[in-house]
Amino acid sequence: MSNLVAAELRKARSIRTTWLLTAAALGFCALWTVVSVLTLDDPGQAGLALEQRVQNVYQMAQQAYLFALILGIFAMAGEHRHRTLTLTLLITPRRTRVLAAKLVACTLIGSAIAVAAVVVTAGVAMPLLAATGRPVIVPGIAAILAGSALSTVLYTTLGVGVGALVRSQVAGVAVAVVWFLYAEYLLVWLVPAVGRWLPGGAAKAVSGWNLGGGELLPVWAGGLLFVAYTLLVTVAAGAITARRDVA
């Protein structure tokens, strides 16, 4: 199994896409951190205490999630796109092992991106907050950064499941983007009560997002729910691919 994980890590390392997605993820974190510091006094946030608003700045470490998700989707769907799955399965005929190795490898890659995202976010936030005369350190920052990092890792892993299920890079990314950027917001807008039970809401709970109303699940419950979504998608993909002919 460790051979397979090592091979998956090498696969990721040897193509530029991995590095470009990582750079984009970190760039987004930096960008959103700057934006959130600049909009700290916006009327929209007026209901929140300064402490909570500063916490939300650090929460921007979560903004790596979309690229982490795409990276996971590419890792699995790319095998179909470039027809490398045949060789992968010739080396490892047991398909569940291939899927498991992808999950483990992408969790590791996601962890590396998550740690880098935390460093970038804190590195941008701290001097900016200090320069604009806001408190740099407020209670709960460590938990927020840890939660944001965890949510990035979880999204990478979810991407593998989505990629395995959808099997097309383009369709996988389209599904993910439409869901997490539009569909879920629309659903929450229509039926606010379901928000906390949806994947995006679960991930926000993990990353300690302050919505002012406390309508998200506790961190642990959000984490478990997100992992449950990932398992659901991955097990469904595994069940479908286990017997499918590779032609």
Add this chain to the structure above:
Amino acid sequence: MTTIAVSHLSKSFGSVRAVDDLSFTAGPGTVTGFLGPNGAGKTTTLRMILGLVRPSTGTATVGGIPYAAIDRPIATVGAVLEDSGFHPRRTARDHLLVVCAAAGLPPTRAIDVLREVDLMAVAARRVGGFSHGMRQRLAIATALLGAPAVLILDEPGTGLDPEGVHWLRGLLRRFAGRDGTVLVSSHVLAEVEHLADRVVVIARGRLLHAGWLREMAAAGAGFEQAYLDLTRAQREDVR
């Protein structure tokens, strides 16, 4: 001694019977040519031997074991399939190193096989820029990586220039000469005539003939005529 054994193998795709109760063997020390018209079921059969396509009924084994049950299968069987996929952004060397890592082979094997297929000069280049012939060489290098006892190749000559075809023929002959088992599909009779010791001829998923090529060639008007006679009944059936 590693023999490929196909026994009462069948595969249906919906109502289409692609392979129909097919049985044959390919043994060590010989090159077995796997012949048949387009759509005869050659590729499906090879993919069933390699565990990529699940048979409807029957079995296919290598050395008595189904492919999927072989421990480190690429150290026993090397395969070159028609659609050998490479990530276009990955270099030839990285491609082979990924396979080495996954199969637990020493990375030095990558260099060995690159040398063997004469691709050392382009090892650090991305596969996306390779010609068809270079891809085919890389596919063969990948098949040789695990130092297997068996080679299974699906139309490996397609797209190779005459020099490449000559090179491939020499490589497969040497492989069989070292007691390796080679099963190679083709629809180019001239190619097979110069390469194979034995032939297995199928059409519409069924076995038409299995035997020594020189016996087939010696009877009557030569190998090509013998093949055409064998497959004629099938072709007239279709009309």
